[in-house]
Amino acid sequence: MNAPAPITAAAESALVSTRFTVPGMRCAGCIGKIERELPKIPGIIAARANFSAKRVAIRHDPALDEDRLIQALRDLGFEAQRLADNPLGTETEERKRLMRALGVAGFGMMNVMLLSVSIWSGADGPTRDLFHWLSALIAMPVIAYSGRPFFASAWMALSHRRTNMDVPISIGVILAAALSLYETIIGGGHAYFESAVMLLFFLLAGRALDAEMRTRTRAGIGALLGRMGKSASVIGPDGSTRRVPAAELEPGMLVLVAAGEALAADGEVTEGTSAIDNAMLTGESAPEPVAPGSVVHAGAINLSAPLRIRLTRVAEDTALAEIARLMDEAGQSRSHYVRIADRASRLYAPVVHSLAALAFIGWMMAGSGWHQSLTIAIAVLIITCPCAMGLAVPAAQVVASGALLKRGLLVKDGSALERLAECDIALLDKTGTLTLGEPRADIGALDAEARSLALGLAQTSRHPLSRGLAAALLREGVEPAVIDNVRETSGIGLTGRWQGQEVALERPEDTAQSLAARLRIGDTAQTITFADPLRGDAAATIAALQAEGIDASILSGDRSAPVDDVARTLGIFAQAEASPQAKLAALESLKAQGRRPLMVGDGLNDGPALAAAHASIAPGTASDASQQAADAVFIGEKLMPVALAVRVARRTMRIVRENFAFSIAYNALAVPLALFGLVTPLIAAIAMSLSSLVVVANSLRLARAAQENAA
């Protein structure tokens, strides 16, 4: 099934690999279909699906271009989008490095512990010395390898004159290793190798969990501009056309845009009437009619008839590029967010280091010699080393994000959960967020014949209403009728002949009702209405948010009439006709007032607002750019995951605080023991693993909490 056809080495070197994201891959059948059917296309050698990441890597002949491959995937029934060359490479590399370090630390911990247990059980004399030497032989390389992530991070912080969680960890581990080595060389009684290695193991487990969450992180903003047309047909003075790449277009050029083509630059229509799909920019689902004089933007798709357009703004100046720039800038503020673990360590590290220093000075003054004083100071450092603290945050967040994933919400990283928990006001986009974002046809009134004719006509068109109608009919299991001579006329509709009668699917005369189509069979006509219905649980979700103390309001780019309708239905405040800049400004002003807004939106016009909000959530149907800007993505027709996310995030932070409280209480008990020199390696090891287990067990309660919440 997966084996590529055997090919020669020479041919192999000429092939290229292209990766696509294929969100529609949902079952084993999809994997099988993609991997079996794609290689049947000439030029495609192999396809490999990664189900977890919803990606497909295709090895193919370079002659086959991206559009052809996307078309091939679409023919199999999957929407696909090209993935930038290696956006996730660094993330994956970091995760792998942590996993390798964890494996090595695990190996070291088990073997050193084996030797330490014998020492604790009473081995002494030459046997103890031998075991200490063996432990040192295993532990030193393990610490040097597995400790690198901490040492590197601590060094970074110190060289910027800051401190973070890794500083006390690194100091503790290095001092413990050095002292143990010294004890081994002089044949002393206490070596703390197992404590040092165990500490690294538990902390690496926390880091690895954290990195695991981040593997699906934002892939940069490149995908956004991918939606813009990549080239345009420029009409020369002599009337001939030539393809010009988007980057080389200039204002003032006259371009011809065929039906179905995406615009590569902003401009003004000079000739032709058509309808354009502007959903990318405005989130509006109904197609917009354009005529000479209309302003059109890059990224819009021309739906029905060819247009001649005089370009006004190109490349970096287009409205789409402007949004990309706004998103990029708005996202910067988020990198200043300080995560709870680092906030805790800023308070914690100075206390621990002062205590250790005081212990050393105290015992020196008591006259017990520098060796014993140092041993006790290091015991203080080891016992207070934030082992449980390193696990306190990631353990809770991983359990919470796993539970949320089962409820249809994908949280990108731990910091997103922390920020979600802090939100105190919510702004929701209308189209595609509160509503489903796609026109749903009301086909109840159609009989079987009409249904089959409607499908026969609708499936030939790319118009959003036709697509919505075709989708609704296909869901009902309707078989399309065979219709001859189907023609699509821009702004009017589809006509064709069926059994000698003229049939048509066209725009109704009553144009006030924009979301409707008329099906005409011979002389009888029926109107099919479309609606973009509210998500079934929109009202319940808003009530649930209010129960958490979060007031919701609507912030939409749509016209006021439909926005006000929805606002009245839900009983909340609404702001309509907001441009991307206005949405961004609304969020900035809320933030200036000290509020922490949660933005929920899907359109590209929500992109800057999503990036600027304290936390943001996008539906799975959102544009890729919006999904990347958002902290979390929810899948399916329900809006409730949004409220659930806030509730679980808050619960997670409560558990995290409990974990911290436990760690501090444990330290408050253990530190006096260490200060009085009563902590032996055995006690340190037991205390450390016990506290880690308690923290992990406490975090696991979240899995059940999310289930209860969902009910």
Place this chain on the structure above:
Amino acid sequence: MTGLAFLIPIALGMGLVGLVAFLWSMRDGQYDDMDGAAARILIEEDEPLEKDA
């Protein structure tokens, strides 16, 4: 005590084998697509999908 001369190298060797197996499986990409591996077992290799659709 002479038993230790055998037992300690054996214990270390077994630990090393485990570590090498873990590192190899990671390099081999066995953890790259955990959900996919679970789904792939359901793919019928002999019959094309179209038949049972």
